[in-house]
Amino acid sequence: MGGYAGCSAKQWQFAAWLAAVAFIFPIPHTIALRNLLLLVGLVGLVWIGRTSLPKPASWMKPAAWCLIALTSWIAFHSVTVAPSPTLALDQFRANWMMPLLLGGVGAWAATQLPRERAAQVVVIALAAHMVWLLGWQITLWLKIGAWPFKATPFGAYDFHGTLNSYLLALLVADRLAWTRSSHSPLALGQRGGWALLALSLAADVALQSRNSTVVSVAILAAGSLVLLNAQSHRRRLAIVALGAVALIAASSFRFDHRWQSLRESIVIGWTSNNTYWLTGDGEPGHKISPPATPSGDPLETSAYLRAAMARQSIDFLADHPLGIGFGHDAFGRAIAMKHGHSGMISSHSGWLDFALGTGFVGLALLLTTAGVAIRAGWRQFRERQDAQALLLAFFVGGYMLRCLLDGHLSGWRLGLFSFVVGVLVAGMHEKPDEP
Incomplete structure (x- = not known):
C-alpha cells in the first residue's frame, strides 16, 4: 500500500473521518455517534462548498439523470399515488434523501484527499471488520475446540456478509485493474491487494452466509469472465479465480446444510x-x-x-401495479391490506419491496439507474482505462444483486452504499484547488 507521508494535516483529518464513518456505520447502537460524525461532515461540506465543488464527468451524467428521474418519481408517487402520503414522505426523507445526502458528504470529503486515498481508507475500514470477525472466531475456536462458523463480534452474521460483499466487490475490481496495467485504483500495491482479497475470501467462508456466498461467487465469476477475454497470460489468473469460486461454493455446500x-x-x-x-x-x-x-x-x-x-x-x-407508497416496510403494509395480518416488514427482496412501494415504474427506474451506471463504468474502464470506473461498476453490481436476494435497500446498508458510491465518484475527479 502507498504511504501517507506526503499528506497534510488537513488531509489526515479527512482520511480519519472517512475511515470512521465506514467503520462505525454498520455497528448497532451507535446512532448518536453516526449522527455526530455526519454533523461534522455536513459542517465541513458547507464550509468548503462555499468555494467550488467538482463537476461530474460527462460519462456519469446519464446515470445522474436517471437518479434524478427516480428520485422525482418517488416524491411524485408519495404525494399523488400513495394511500398515506404522510407515511410515504417520511420514509422518502429517512430512507432515500438521507442516504443521498450521505453520498454527497462522502463525495465532498473524498475530494479533499489525493485521488486514490479516499477509497483506500474506506477499504481499510471494511477490512478491519473482517479482521475483527476472524479474530473473534479464532478466540472462540481456541475456547471450544470447534470452528464457530457464523459467530460474530456484534450483530447478525448477515451484517458482516453485507460488509464483506462491499469489500470483495472493490477488491476484485482493484485486482482486475492491477492485472491489466499494474495499477491499483485503491493504492494497495501488489502484496497488499492480494492479501486483502484473501482476507475477504476467508471471511466469506467463516461467515457461511448463503446469500453473501452467492454474491461472492457472482463477483468472482464476473472477474473471471473479464480475464478470460483478456490476453493469454491473464487467463491463468482467470483459472485461479474460477478455482476460488469452486472453493467457496464447495465450502458453503459442505458446511451449510440448508442447501x-x-x-x-x-x-x-x-x-x-x-x-x-x-x-x-x-x-x-x-x-x-x-x-x-x-x-x-x-x-x-x-x-x-x-x-x-x-x-x-x-x-x-x-x-396494485403502481405500488402503495415508498418504504422499506411496503411488504408488511401490503400483507396487512390483503390478509389483515400486521407485524411483517420486508419480503426479503429489496427489489420486490421497492416495487411494492413505488410500483413497476419505480422498480424499472431503479434498475435502469443501476444498469446505466454499471454499463458506463465498464465502458469507461474498457475504453479509457479508468480503473476508478471499474470499482464503481463492480460495487453497484454487487449491491444490486444482494438487494435482489435480501431486503437490503434501506437502513444503514443503503446509507453505507451511498457513502461509498460518493467516495468512488469523487475519485473520478481531479482534486479541486485549495481555496
Whole structure:
C-alpha cells in the first residue's frame, strides 16, 4: 500500500473521518455517534462548498439523470399515488434523501484527499471488520475446540456478509485493474491487494452466509469472465479465480446444510397454500405445522419463506401495479391490506419491496439507474482505462444483486452504499484547488 507521508494535516483529518464513518456505520447502537460524525461532515461540506465543488464527468451524467428521474418519481408517487402520503414522505426523507445526502458528504470529503486515498481508507475500514470477525472466531475456536462458523463480534452474521460483499466487490475490481496495467485504483500495491482479497475470501467462508456466498461467487465469476477475454497470460489468473469460486461454493455446500433441501423448499413456498409463512406456528391452540417436503427432508425455512413472500408480492403487484407508497416496510403494509395480518416488514427482496412501494415504474427506474451506471463504468474502464470506473461498476453490481436476494435497500446498508458510491465518484475527479 502507498504511504501517507506526503499528506497534510488537513488531509489526515479527512482520511480519519472517512475511515470512521465506514467503520462505525454498520455497528448497532451507535446512532448518536453516526449522527455526530455526519454533523461534522455536513459542517465541513458547507464550509468548503462555499468555494467550488467538482463537476461530474460527462460519462456519469446519464446515470445522474436517471437518479434524478427516480428520485422525482418517488416524491411524485408519495404525494399523488400513495394511500398515506404522510407515511410515504417520511420514509422518502429517512430512507432515500438521507442516504443521498450521505453520498454527497462522502463525495465532498473524498475530494479533499489525493485521488486514490479516499477509497483506500474506506477499504481499510471494511477490512478491519473482517479482521475483527476472524479474530473473534479464532478466540472462540481456541475456547471450544470447534470452528464457530457464523459467530460474530456484534450483530447478525448477515451484517458482516453485507460488509464483506462491499469489500470483495472493490477488491476484485482493484485486482482486475492491477492485472491489466499494474495499477491499483485503491493504492494497495501488489502484496497488499492480494492479501486483502484473501482476507475477504476467508471471511466469506467463516461467515457461511448463503446469500453473501452467492454474491461472492457472482463477483468472482464476473472477474473471471473479464480475464478470460483478456490476453493469454491473464487467463491463468482467470483459472485461479474460477478455482476460488469452486472453493467457496464447495465450502458453503459442505458446511451449510440448508442447501440440501433448497429446491424442494422453494417449490413448496411458491406453490403451497399453507399459511405457515404468514403466522409461523400460529396462536396457542391453533398450531400450524410447516409444509412437508416430498423427500421427507426438513423444510429449509429461509428458502420457503422467501419463495412464499415473493409469490405474495407478485400477486399483490398484479392488483396494485403502481405500488402503495415508498418504504422499506411496503411488504408488511401490503400483507396487512390483503390478509389483515400486521407485524411483517420486508419480503426479503429489496427489489420486490421497492416495487411494492413505488410500483413497476419505480422498480424499472431503479434498475435502469443501476444498469446505466454499471454499463458506463465498464465502458469507461474498457475504453479509457479508468480503473476508478471499474470499482464503481463492480460495487453497484454487487449491491444490486444482494438487494435482489435480501431486503437490503434501506437502513444503514443503503446509507453505507451511498457513502461509498460518493467516495468512488469523487475519485473520478481531479482534486479541486485549495481555496
